[in-house]
Amino acid sequence: MAKDWPISEVARMSGVTARTLRHYDEIGLLPPAGIGSNGRRYYEEHQLLLLQQILVLRALDVGLPEIGRVLADRVDTVEALRGHHRRLLAERDRLDTLAATVSRTIAELEQSRKDGTAMTAINRPENLFAGVQPSLYEENLRDFPGLAEETGRRAAAMTPVEVEAGQRERTALMIRLAEHMAAGTPADAGPVQTEIEGQYRALTELHPVSADEFRSIGRSCVDNEQWRAVYEAVAPGLAEYQRAAIDAYAATRPA
Secondary structure, three states, X not given: OOOOEEHHHHHHHHOOOHHHHHHHHHOOOOOOOEEOOOOOEEEOHHHHXXXXXXXXXXXXXXXHHHHHHHHHOOOXXXXXXXXXXXXXXXXXXXXXXXXXXXXHHHHHHHHHHHHOOOHXXXXXXXXXXXXXXXXXXXXXXXXXXXXXXXXXXXXXXXXXXXXXXXXXXXXXXXXXXXXXXXXXXXXXXXXXXXXXXXXXXXXXXXXXXXXXXXXXXXXXXXXXXXXXXXXXXXXXXXXXXXXXXXXXXXXXXXX
């Protein structure tokens, strides 16, 4: 005889609120096994397995519409879990690489400060972005669909050599900005604005970008946690410095 659990018990076991479980039911993602005479939802083992899949995919930043399509494919549960497991292992490996990258950068920066040397003491700046996938750059542009789409299209067509070249250039730019910041150069000073103009022109080659949109992109360097972490790994305060420099540049452009 199948065992069932009331929604309150499922919420307790899974850490998902009863309100969220009811929402999953309302959108057809996770209907309960049944509804009792008291109006409470009840779940059986099958629903618990589906909930596990949903939570795993949510942890991988998969949206609810896409999760619905995955579940609708009715893939064998064991095979589906194998696929989720592979994705989790790949994400773990990527995060391990990224953590090692940031750790290495911290060590090199601490050593450069102890020695009184410039930021260029980072021995292999091309390694700064190890573990940062090109798709993450699209995430920084999520509020600008046209620009994000074109960026994604070009990234998909890039060879490993081109990806590495892009990583080197982005790293070099961040280090140059960090050196200006360390030297006390104002964000609206000529040398800094020259760097920012290069960024703006690179974006407009992909898709038209207004001054207001460019200003919003600058804000996302601070507001987007992944991107802020990358800037802060180079030098504390660099995300805000980049934003201030973009604000200054955008103020000189037509809205």
